[in-house]
Amino acid sequence: MSVSHASVHPIDEVPTTEGGGGGGGDQNNNNNNNNNINPPPRVRMKDIQGMPGTSGGLCLRVAQFIFAAAALAIMASTSDFPSVTAFCYLVAAASLQILWSLSLAIIDLYALLVRRSLQNNRVVSLFTIGDGVTSTLTFAAACASAGITVLIDNDLGSCGQNHCVQFETATGMAFICWFTTVPSFLLNFWSLASR
Amino acid sequence: MSVSHASVHPIDEVPTTEGGGGGGGDQNNNNNNNNNINPPPRVRMKDIQGMPGTSGGLCLRVAQFIFAAAALAIMASTSDFPSVTAFCYLVAAASLQILWSLSLAIIDLYALLVRRSLQNNRVVSLFTIGDGVTSTLTFAAACASAGITVLIDNDLGSCGQNHCVQFETATGMAFICWFTTVPSFLLNFWSLASR
Known part of the structure; x- marks a missing residue:
């Protein structure tokens, strides 16, 4: 018979406050305070x-x-980067x-040294916003610099009087930097969404 | 007494297959087939x-x-955009x-016309990847074009022999386009993570 019914499933009670609950499941002593020898881990998510x-x-x-x-360092080592706004922006970003x-x-x-978990809602929100902003700025700077270096090198062909190698290396480093910021942002955003 | 115990909470059974379960909770008839008049909605997430x-x-x-x-349209309306790689890339993106x-x-x-939900794991994954790729490409093109337009306008001051207004307008449109792709990507990613 197809009727909707409420299933009853047992759920393990998860401690939601730091140091509260958990521990000593089959102990019948009156250890009512929370100063356990082995406190429950503070990790609240995977x-x-x-x-x-x-x-x-x-x-x-x-x-x-x-x-x-x-x-x-590579961008700042060239003498003529301040003449191009995009390169100044790369230095700032x-x-x-x-x-x-x-x-x-x-x-x-x-956190690693004191074995403390950083999986706290506010902390992860802050890290996500910070990662999103800095990675967007770094990517924007890298793209703007790449546009300029491609213009100088391919379109104008004037690498003779410019530091093309340094400009291109700095741009490449900025792109690699962005590639390493994206996983941080996505993992933080994922952990924020999956709670 | 601080002992860990398994709490028992009632859970409403949610239909997980299309058209299965649900419906007719307090009916005692033998309506065993799934051809209900009012089938349960297919929305499986908010x-x-x-x-x-x-x-x-x-x-x-x-x-x-x-x-x-x-x-x-604005970028393609200028006659000299193919001479700059970044502008060609903007057109492509x-x-x-x-x-x-x-x-x-x-x-x-x-989906709106047939009232069908698109909240399916595979579909949302596909949309998230597509949104991530297209928004990144659009943003990169906008930033590269912005770098070039700022170089032409501010650094070189050669707007006389270039279509600065068109270049800047096209770049601005690409940035606004990116601003509208980011919510799509973030919402899709959020809904993918929060299941």
């Missing part, structure tokens, strides 16, 4: 490698920092990316 | 305005189509965006 507070996440942040720093990635790398390192 | 198959999603697709077509947005607009319109 930690995928690459998310904040994981070693994969730390690797991504370090890679972002290295490539952004390389893009900045790479600087912002360096600051952001370095801060997040330090937070990740701290 | 439809947020802007997702595929909603009127908001259709509006976003139409807006994407209009702005991409405007960018393409806008063409791809037009094809994609038009296809999705037709699918959305069909």
Whole structure:
């Protein structure tokens, strides 16, 4: 008979506050305080490698920092970059990316050392917005610089009086930096959506 | 006493196959076949305005189509756009965006007319990947064109012998087009992650 009915399934109660509940399931003592010897882990969602507070996440942040720093250093080493607005913008975007990635790398390192999970709604929201903004700015700077370098090299053919190699290398570094920021953003956004 | 225990909560059984289960909860007849007069709706997840198959999603697709077509038409109306690679790339990216947005607009319109939900895992995955690729290409083209137009206008000051107004308008249209593709991508990605 096709009738809708309410199924009853047992659900394991998950502790929702830090340090509360859980632990000592088959103990009949009156240990009512929360100062357990082995407190329950604070991880409230699945930690995928690459998310904040994981070693994969730390690797991504370090890679972002290295490539952004390389893009900045190579672009700043040319004498004539201030004459093109897009190259100045690349330097600014790479600087912002360096600051952001370095801060997040330090937070990740701290979280790994004290074994603390960063899977908290507010923290992940903040990281997602920051990653979205910095990765968009870095990508925009890389694309603008790529447009200029292709114009100088292919369309005008005036690489003789310009530092084409440095411009192209800096642009490539900015693109690689963007490739390493996208997984961070997507993983953070995914973890924000999947709770 | 702080012991972990399994709570028992009643759960409403949700029909997971099309047309199966549901309907006639308090009927005691032997209506065992699935040919109900009012079949259960096929929506398996919350439809947020802007997702595929909603009127908001259709509006976003139409807006994407209009702005991409405007960018393409304005850029193609200049005689010297083929001399700059970035402008050719803008035309190519806008063409791809037009094809994609038009296809999705037709699918959305069909889904709205037959009242069919598009919230299917494979369909949403496909839409998410397509939106991600087209929006990234459009944004890259817009940024590259912006780099060139700023170079021509501000850095070189040679707007006299170039169609600066058309170039800037086409770039602006491409940016607005990107602004309308981002909500589509993020909503699709969100609905993919939140199941």
